Amino acid sequence: MKTLIDTDGKRLEKLADKCHGKKDALISLLQDIQLENNWLSQQVLRGVAEKLNIPLTEVYGVATFFKAFSLKPRGRHIVTACVGTACHVRGAPRLVDELRNILKIAPGETTPDKIFTLETVNCLGACALGPVVVIDGVYHGQATRSKVRMLIEEIRKLETRKRKTNHDKAKKQPSS
Amino acid sequence: MINLKINGISVQAEAGTTLLEAARFYGLEIPTLCHLEGLSPYGACRLCVVEIGEESRSRLASSCTYPAEEGLKVRTASERVIKARKMILELLLASCPQSKVIQDLASKYGIRRQRFRQEHEDCILCGLCVRMCKEQMSAQAIGFHGRGNKRGISTPFDLKSEVCRLCGGCIHVCPACQLRCTYNQPEEAICGGCANISPPCLEKEKFHDMMCYMDPCVACEIKNEK
Ligand code: FES
Numbered sequence A: 001m002k003t004l005i006d007t008d009g010k011r012l013e014k015l016a017d018k019c020h021g022k023k024d025a026l027i028s029l030l031q032d033i034q035l036e037n038n039w040l041s042q043q044v045l046r047g048v049a050e051k052l053n054i055p056l057t058e059v060y061g062v063a064t065f066f067k068a069f070s071l072k073p074r075g076r077h078i079v080t081a082c083v084g085t086a087c088h089v090r091g092a093p094r095l096v097d098e099l100r101n102i103l104k105i106a107p108g109e110t111t112p113d114k115i116f117t118l119e120t121v122n123c124l125g126a127c128a129l130g131p132v133v134v135i136d137g138v139y140h141g142q143a144t145r146s147k148v149r150m151l152i153e154e155i156r157k158l159e160t161r162k163r164k165t166n167h168d169k170a171k172k173q174p175s176s
Numbered sequence B: 001m002i003n004l005k006i007n008g009i010s011v012q013a014e015a016g017t018t019l020l021e022a023a024r025f026y027g028l029e030i031p032t033l034c035h036l037e038g039l040s041p042y043g044a045c046r047l048c049v050v051e052i053g054e055e056s057r058s059r060l061a062s063s064c065t066y067p068a069e070e071g072l073k074v075r076t077a078s079e080r081v082i083k084a085r086k087m088i089l090e091l092l093l094a095s096c097p098q099s100k101v102i103q104d105l106a107s108k109y110g111i112r113r114q115r116f117r118q119e120h121e122d123c124i125l126c127g128l129c130v131r132m133c134k135e136q137m138s139a140q141a142i143g144f145h146g147r148g149n150k151r152g153i154s155t156p157f158d159l160k161s162e163v164c165r166l167c168g169g170c171i172h173v174c175p176a177c178q179l180r181c182t183y184n185q186p187e188e189a190i191c192g193g194c195a196n197i198s199p200p201c202l203e204k205e206k207f208h209d210m211m212c213y214m215d216p217c218v219a220c221e222i223k224n225e226k
């Protein structure tokens, strides 16, 4: 498991040290944290403001400005459906409905088990492949409902397996 | 000294002054909304447009941010300028019809009818309060957040700010807001601040049942209905 940026700020300190207290490193620092944590918590943003000596209003302004930053916890797997014009006419709405059904969440939301986040986007610049669904950065062109369903199922299986092994490990450890 | 022509008159301006300052120095009127002496120019409202350049190839520019240039020809009240200004005012009026400041400006420019749907926003994003808080009060308690149609002004995370001293400066400069600056004494206020619904740094409850001098102040009710 990746280290989440902890509340006592050790990891944050390490990342911030790389910026040498430079104010213009704000965005890249936020990106680093976003990459590691999948979201930016209030605590983290306060920490960043303190470390880089930037007013919190500014940090908050930047963090809310860019779409790449999320101020809400996001799932481990990001599912992005394109609903741009080209994808729309090729059936994106049906795909989104299907994704809603499978994941039981609306676009912009995260499943309670924190595994999936569903998002929509207006054109990915890959219209020829439409309808496009991106799962964890991998583009799936000419997506169909069954294809999407399969991909999601796969991730679900992977996650349950992972949870099991983690569980087993945790069980074994105390005895050893 | 820079020599330029404003409305056909040769004038002089010190280097580094803006067109707005130069024009005002000579007593020419240019309306502004997001400009305030003592705060850095921002160029958000575009109300201060003037026409610059030769007649045939002229263009519009915001005078509050445009520096005076040698030999520049400026027209502060040409037909094109007035037309643009009227349009801006109509749009501002549509987004914030309850604002006394905007109403007055609109009436001055002869706008008698509302062509666009009224939005009753509580903010026109002129950024005066943000600059006031930062540049004059050195607090930076409020700032912009989001972008596009989600852009707004608030304290970080919309929580009560730790650095706000309740000076009321933000409300004092707000053109959309009618609350007279009363520091932190709601008893003294004329208006309930409801007009602006969320004066970012004040506790709203205290201002709850006060009346605005535009009585009845409709803004909060309209907002609530939505
Ligand atoms: S519309 Fe989907 S990629 Fe362009």
Ligand code: FES
Pocket: B031, B032, B033, B034, B035, B042, B043, B044, B045, B046, B047, B048, B049, B062, B063, B064, B065
């Ligand atoms: S006063 Fe110049 S843009 Fe607002």
